[in-house]
Amino acid sequence: MKLSRCVAAAGLGVLLGAFPAAAHHSFSVEYDASKPVSFEGVVTRIEWTNPHARVYVDVSDAAGKVATWNLELASPSALARNGWSSRTLKVGDKVKVQGFDGRAANTYRMNATSIVLPSGRSLFSGSADDGSPQPNR
C-alpha cells in the first residue's frame, strides 16, 4: 500500500465548499480542514458504534513502515440511511481513503470523507453536519 498525504490546500478551495452546521461534535475542534489526507490501505478493524462508526486502516509508507489510521465516520444510523450496513466493508478490504487529519499531531486519526472500494464503489463516510468542508458536487 502506498501512502500519499496531501497538505496542499491551494486547490482545495475550488474543490471543497465550507459548510456550516452540526452533529455529534464540531469538525473544527477535532480536525483540520487545511490538512486533507488521502491514502490506500487495508481495513483491519470495523467498529459499527456510536457516536461514530470507525474503520481502522493499515497504511504503509515508502519505507514499508505501517501505520494504523483511525477513520471517524458518521453515526451508524446516518450511514444506514445512506445505504451502508455493518457488513458493507470487511476486514481485509483494500480501500482508497480521503479525509482530514486530526488537529493533534501524529495521532493517525482522520475524519473520513470518502472510502472507495477496489470495485470503484465510493462509500459515504464523513461525519457531516459538523461544519466540515464538504465536496462541492
Next chain:
Amino acid sequence: MRKVYSLVAVLAVAAPPALSAVDGLAAQAPAQQQPAQPQGGRGLGALGQAVRRPPPPTTPTPRLPDGTVDLSGLWVGGGTDGDIETGGGLKLGEIPVLPWVKEYMAKVDPTADPSSYCLPMGIPRKAPYPWRFVSDPAPGRAAQRIFVIEEGNIHSYRQIFMNGKHPDESVLVPTWFGHSVGRWEGDTLVIETIGFNGKVWMDRRGFPQTERASVTERFTRTNMGTLERVVTIDDPGAYSKPWTVRFTARLSNPGDELIEYICNENNQYGGAGGFGAPREFPVIGPPATR
C-alpha cells in the same frame, strides 16, 4: 515515518458519491432559513449524515377520530444544533444577552460542549437525527402524557404532562430536560417547560440556559409533511427579555424508523483534537453567583 506528499485533487474530483446528498441539513436547518434542495440536485454536498430524502408530502394535516391533530410520524429537524440564533431565523447579535453572557461566550471553550460528551442537548436544541411524538395511553384517546422520543443526540426522551401542572419550586428538581406540561390551543400543541439544570448549551456557540429559564414551544402540523415549531425562551438569568426562534421539522422518508444511537458506546471525542474531557459540566451563571 517519512510521508510522501502529493496533490489528490484528481482523486477528490473523480470519486463520485454513492448517493447524492439532498436535504440532510434540513435536520438542523429549517426550511425557511435553508430552502429545501431540489430532489436529485447538487444538494448540500455533505456526506454521512446528509440523508437523501424526497420532498415531504403536502397532503392535508391528518387528524385523530376526535378531531385532534395527529402528530404521529418520524420527524427530522425542528431545531438546530449549530447556531440557534441564525438557525432560528434571527440575525447575528439579535438574542438579547446580558453582559455576563456576552463575556462568557467570548471566552467559552468550544471543546467543552456537554453534548459532545454524550450529555443531553436539552430544549430546544436538536441533533440532526429523527424523533417522534408518542402518546400515552394511546392514539385516539385524550393523552395524559406525550413523549418525545429522540434518536440522538443520546437516545433520550422527553415527557410532557398534558393539562398538568408544574411542581412547586420547593420540590422541583432541576434536570437537563426540565419539567414539561402541555395543552392544545386549537390545532397547536403548546409545551411549557421549567426546572432546567443550567448546564445545557443551547447550541454549539454556547448560548447558556440558566436554572431560571422557561421555554415555551408551539408545534403546528401545517400539512402531512410539515411541522412548525415556534420556541420562546424566557430566561432572566441570561437574557434581558424573552426571545423567539422558529424552526420547521419535516416528515422523514416512508419506512424510516428510529435507529439505536447509544452515544457513550465508543465516544473518542478529543482523540484527534488532542484534548480530554472536562472533569465536570458546571451549572452556568454569572460569575457573582458561582
